[in-house]
Amino acid sequence: xxxxxxxxxxxxxxHPRIALGERLLVVSVHCxxxxxxxxxxxxxxxxAGGRVTVATVxxxxxxxxxxxGDWDRATGFCLEGxxxxxRRSEDEAACAVLGVEAVHLDGSDDQYADRSTDWSxxxxxxxxxxxxxxxxxxxxLRHPDHRAVATKVFQELAGRQMRLYFEQ
Numbered sequence: 663x664x665x666x667x668x669x670x671x672x673x674x675x676x677h678p679r680i681a682l683g684e685r686l687l688v689v690s691v692h693c694x695x696x697x698x699x700x701x702x703x704x705x706x707x708x709x710a711g712g713r714v715t716v717a718t719v720x721x722x723x724x725x726x727x728x729x730x731g732d733w734d735r736a737t738g739f740c741l742e743g744x745x746x747x748x749r750r751s752e753d754e755a756a757c758a759v760l761g762v763e764a765v766h767l768d769g770s771d772d773q774y775a776d777r778s779t780d781w782s783x784x785x786x787x788x789x790x791x792x793x794x795x796x797x798x799x800x801x802x803l804r805h806p807d808h809r810a811v812a813t814k815v816f817q818e819l820a821g822r823q824m825r826l827y828f829e830q
Contacts, residue, residue: 682707683794683823688762689786690718691799691811692771693753697760699830700797705760714762715793717786718753719811721766722746731773742774765789771807783818790819800826 686707690696696704696716704714726742729735734745750766757764769781790796796819803809808829816824 682712684712685793686712686714687789687793687796688714688716689796689798689811689815690716691808692720693718693749694756695799695829697753697756700827701760704762708761715765715789716757716762717765717767717789719767719781719786720769720771720807721750722770723768724750733773783814786815787818790822795823795825797825797827799829801828
């Protein structure tokens with residue numbers, strides 16, 4: 663029939679037992695989360711003819727001139743914007759290697775406690791409208807940012823085709 667093995671109509675098989683929709687919107691909490699957790703799956707999906715967009719909710723504000731948070735300072739950055747720009751650049755390079763599109767939203771993570779909940783999922787909702795499925799972090803959700811983003815995505819996209827993925 664010309665369909666990959668184990669695929670259903672309108673889907674692409676990237677694993678012998680899992681058929682995925684053609685267009686995936688992978689929700690990533692921080693830069694690199696999706697690449698580290700689903701890199702092989704996303705790459706296989708693209709090689710099988712699918713399209714993948716990785717939307718990172720807490721990718722930070724690259725124009726910020728405020729002092730770096732504890733984690734960013736410990737990794738050698740003086741300003742939030744410097745750390746954000748470096749992480750986004752690394753994430754874009756990793757996504758390019760996998761053949762997936764990177765979309766970075768300006769939410770800040772918990773090291774910037776006063777801004778850790780100032781993010782909106784309007785962009786995720788809009789992107790979800792042009793994708794077949796939305797893989798979302800599902801386990802173990804140990805980090806408070808991961809719990810907050812996953813909870814908000816589930817509420818925002820209720821009724822959409824979502825899948826949970828194991829975080830690495």
